[in-house]
Amino acid sequence: MTAPLKNKAPDVMSGAYRAVWRWHFYAGVLVMPFLMLLTLTGGLYLFKDEIDHAVYRSMIEVPARSRQADPDQWLTAAARAGEGRAANITIPARADQAVRIRVDRPDGAQRTVFVDPHTAAVTGVTAHGGVTETIKKLHSLTLFGGPVGTALNILVEIVAGWAVILCATGLYLWWPRRRSGAVLLPKETDARRRPFWRDLHALTGFYVGGVIVFLAVTGMPWSAVWGDRFMGVMRGTGLGRPPAPAAAGPWSHAKPHDAPAGVGWTLENAVLPVHGHGVASLTRVLETAQTEDLPRPFIVSIPQSPDLAWTVARQTRKAEDARSLYVDGVSGAVKADLRWEQFGAMAKGFEWGIAVHQGMQYGWINRILMLTGCIAVWLLALSGLVMWWKRRPPSLSSRRTGAPPAPPGPRARIAVLCIVIPLSILYPLTGLSLVAALLLDRAVRAFAGSKTVAAS
Incomplete structure (x- = not known):
């Protein structure tokens, strides 16, 4: 969700803006493939009744x-x-x-x-839940079961937390400053140019970002760690069952x-x-x-x-x-x-969130809104990929990936930490993955710096 720049970014953006942009870029690279899988399977699961009836019509109808x-x-x-x-x-x-x-x-x-x-005659036998159960297990990444399924389910929690971070950093980048106003309508109609894709990315994130955040937050009850922790608090406070x-x-x-x-x-x-x-x-x-x-x-x-x-x-x-x-x-x-x-109050909010997440609470308008969020993730991913491709360096390498350059000094990273740390406290696994990402980023920058010195 980037905002249009007139020519060259002024100095006011060179610190905090570049730091947030860099983390927005890396967060997208790391989690977008998983988000695309989750939203593809989630979008299909919104129509589980229709899919189920189409596939097993001969077994269902009597x-x-x-x-x-x-x-x-x-x-x-x-x-x-x-x-x-x-x-x-x-x-x-x-x-x-x-x-x-x-x-x-x-x-x-x-x-x-x-x-x-009416007759107690068997009309058909399938694997438990059939096609829609497979879609559901793919959505929660528990298809393989056992330790592998548990590990992948933990990954869902991490990805959901980073999806919230993506939307928060994207909003920061979109927000108008001492430059041209934030994107509210598309300004570039030529799809061959990067401004078109930039505006499409920004508009999609701005108008549908709230739905994406809602899907990420209400999807947390399915996670192996945060979901169990929330359930424990709910039962312990007497605000649950x-x-x-x-x-x-x-x-x-x-x-x-x-x-x-x-x-x-x-x-x-x-x-x-x-x-x-x-x-x-x-x-x-x-x-x-x-x-x-x-x-x-x-x-x-x-x-x-x-x-x-x-x-x-x-x-x-x-x-x-x-x-x-x-x-x-x-x-x-x-x-x-x-x-x-x-x-209890927590249980009501818990169950209401799940019903809305699954597109059931408010009928067709609910289903369409959740489907819009799923489609938006794909638009954000594809437009982000096109933007990177159009601004990629002539030759890609470990030091030239096309990522926004890291700003000098620690003060520029304060904006990132102000966005990310509260979310990391709320979602501990996301916080641990953030620490790992910070260490990796520091190691990559140190490696690239040593190669630069050696070359000189």
């Missing part, structure tokens, strides 16, 4: 009938087809759609089995195979113990959901441990419509009925 098969037969059919244990089931909103059952296999793999609710009902006992932290689905991040991994004796039944749990007037669609999570309640979570688009039932699978008794009003 003839609508008035008669319904016994729900426990759905589980039996799915377990047989998926060769494992039924872990959760998504009840659709309409009678002409199949139910989806996640099956956990003994080898650790997961499958999604589509079952006709509601307290467990006295009749149900305290919350427990679920093992991975018992973690309920669809309950939102605030209640992630939270389960309630029960003391029922007998055989649990999906039919009984669905009768309870109907009695409690829980609107469809919703997800029923089936715990592997018999002493845990079944979780029935409404699938919503608006955060304030969230509702989760915790039901004794044997008796059908409701152990907890949690609604939006019972959450």
Whole structure:
């Protein structure tokens, strides 16, 4: 987000301006490839329902009938087809759609089995979540799983922090000083010249930068470090999930195979113990959901441990419509009925941010606005690349990369530190990466200086 210069930058820009410009350049080089991947997959995920229906239409659509098969037969059919244990089931909103059952296999793999609710016939089997789940895992960089997936997920947090730094430094560069005014409208129409790309870069950053910052900040709950830290603070201050009902006992932290689905991040991994004796039944749990007037669609999570309640979570688009039932699978008794009003202030802000981030909270206008932010990242990256290409030195080398020159003296870097340090305190992993970048920059400059001395 650079501003147009008339001819040559005056001396007032030679210090702080050049320092901020240099860090804006290097931040873009380091994180833009990752931001482009994140916004590409995020933009696709905004249309997950449409993609899902287009790919699996033959498995999803079933003839609508008035008669319904016994729900426990759905589980039996799915377990047989998926060769494992039924872990959760998504009840659709309409009678002409199949139910989806996640099956956990003994080898650790997961499958999604589509079952006709009227006949209990299997209509198809896919990898868990299908195409949209792959897009989601690419978006969070957890596709590979294990230590590699965790390391890449940590990288997402670093990239998100640097995205905020990019926007902050870009705003600093755009801000008018003792020179021509900041760019508000394009002034150069010739796409072959650098001013056109400079204005396109500045305008895109100025008008859509707020959306990019919002996406970066609200994407932090998915990160491995900052997300867990935020959740810990939220729970510790009592501003998160509601307290467990006295009749149900305290919350427990679920093992991975018992973690309920669809309950939102605030209640992630939270389960309630029960003391029922007998055989649990999906039919009984669905009768309870109907009695409690829980609107469809919703997800029923089936715990592997018999002493845990079944979780029935409404699938919503608006955060304030969230509702989760915790039901004794044997008796059908409701152990907890949690609604939006019972959450703390931090949890409400947390869940609202996620709903807006995913383009669901305010309908199509929300989705289009988030998509605009995703497209803007690509425009910023491509226009930045073109600008660098047009101003690159004749011969590229370790000392001639086309980066803005480093200003002399430490005072010029104060502007950078004033922008970056507060963000680094808020996002510690970004701060650590900043320290690494500072050390690398110093080493490169020292190396280039030694080569200059040797050559002379």
